[in-house]
Amino acid sequence: MLRLERVAKTYADGTVALGGITLAVRPSEIVALLGGSGCGKTTLLRLIAGLDRPSGGAMRLDDEGIEGPHPGVGVVFQEPRLLPWLSVADNVGFGLAALPAAERRDRTAHALEKVGLGSHSGRWPKDLSGGQQQRVAIARAFVTLPRLLLLDEPFSALDPFMRASLHEHLLGLWEEHRPMVVLVTHDVAEAVTLADRVLVMRPKPGRLEDEIPLALSRPRHPLAQGFDAATRRVLTVLDRSLQPAETASAVPAPVAAALWW
Known part of the structure; x- marks a missing residue:
């Protein structure tokens, strides 16, 4: 289980990005984070990934504190961030260097088959489309069998048809080992398609x-x-989160939902 207790983040310039977040993500659960710009979604994801340090509070993955990048945590960013000098297969297997070569090859081949790129293992990243590159990034994140997978708007730059295809590939890989997943997205339909629970954040x-x-x-x-x-x-909760705190409760639900249509 992932547990956050009163996690806060204040930057050096005094900006309070997070005012204290307490939440738990259960084993095998997919949680989506939604909220307006500046509400701290990506900041929170970076803290969980160990890429930044909180100003206060505590984070634990099972019984271990998160103090930096954790071997049990995989991350997929908005951009694929593939290594251009490595083949598709070598990019996917990059985190498996400690395994015997045969096991590394088998895991890599299986992950690529699951994302529909089994025949592309020897190609270079530059030869792939944007959607194919993101599929490689997803395979790379899953191949290490993470306990927790963090997704920072990985489908935002893709057209709706490619996005729907990648949703299927993502869930196909997730079904095998069912890691916990935390997804940051601005797409409400994407959150409803993928998540077991949607957490809406309020800014400032x-x-x-x-x-x-x-x-x-x-x-x-x-x-x-x-x-x-x-x-x-x-949508109703999301609209409410964007209203000033003193007026949010006064916005009727049908009106609030209409603001997003």
């Missing part, structure tokens, strides 16, 4: 506004029963 300083559990069966489709209702629930 960043803090949790509310959470919306999503008890929809998978695979999820925008036209499936319950999808539209879940989307509207998330």
